[in-house]
Amino acid sequence: GAVVSQHPSWVICKSGTSVKIECRSLDFQATTMFWYRQFPKQSLMLMATSNEGSKATYEQGVEKDKFLINHASLTLSTLTVTSAHPEDSSFYICSARGDRGNYEQYFGPGTRLTVT
Amino acid sequence: QQQVKQSPQSLIVQKGGIPIINCAYENTAFDYFPWYQQFPGKGPALLIAIRPDVSEKKEGRFTISFNKSAKQFSLHIMDSQPGDSATYFCAATLQGAQKLVFGQGTRLTINP
Numbered sequence: 001g002a003v004v005s006q007h008p009s010w011v012i013c014k015s016g017t018s019v020k021i022e023c024r025s026l027d028f029q030a031t032t033m034f035w036y037r038q039f040p041k042q043s044l045m046l047m048a049t050s051n052e053g054s055k056a057t058y059e060q061g062v063e064k065d066k067f068l069i070n071h072a073s074l075t076l077s078t079l080t081v082t083s084a085h086p087e088d089s090s091f092y093i094c095s096a097r098g099d100r101g102n103y104e105q106y107f108g109p110g111t112r113l114t115v116t
Numbered sequence: 117q118q119q120v121k122q123s124p125q126s127l128i129v130q131k132g133g134i135p136i137i138n139c140a141y142e143n144t145a146f147d148y149f150p151w152y153q154q155f156p157g158k159g160p161a162l163l164i165a166i167r168p169d170v171s172e173k174k175e176g177r178f179t180i181s182f183n184k185s186a187k188q189f190s191l192h193i194m195d196s197q198p199g200d201s202a203t204y205f206c207a208a209t210l211q212g213a214q215k216l217v218f219g220q221g222t223r224l225t226i227n228p
Contacts, residue, residue, distance in 0.1 A: 004159075006159075032214055034214075034215065041221075041223070042220075042221070043205060043218045043219065043220050043221050044160070044205070044218050046215055046216075049214055049215055091157075093159045093160070095159075097214065104150070104162060104165070105150075105162075105216060106162065107152070107159035107160045107161065107162075108159050109158055109159045110157070110158060110159045112157070
């Protein structure tokens, strides 16, 4: 149980284009989803927290107009990187927390974004 | 005060040894301390977690030791295997908050 999927697992796009990454909780309802960014050999950096049906809360320094987050249902959140640039190339990971009253976050497998 | 400091940054242990990874925190409001294991190119997976009302928790070969007064906790891996080679992250959650605060990570290598 507690499986989180991400799609796509990797994507290559050209500078200036937009890319959408999906995060789904497969066997539980995710009241809260989180989006992280991870550079090679570094820790996870939280980008934003989203609750179903409400606007995402972005961490300081994260451009909300560049990284659009939508949490339209209890099983789906999307991250859209708009007007991507090479510096946006990174490993993006989502996680989801259910409604069981515990603190556990379940992570997706990640999406490798390369902007050329 | 929101930081979790993790050490060592990297660790090499022979098969069968017991690697120990340490984490320290400042904020006494933290009340949930999970450990995650991450393989290259994959997302982190929850290994084991502890709350501050217990001093030790074991799950299989993984043990968390928790020292509330010292504000430290550590992960021990018994009978380590080459398949345990991965990056390990400790984390902590603020009471009532949603987000995790991660340590810097430890790259563990178990030599055969």
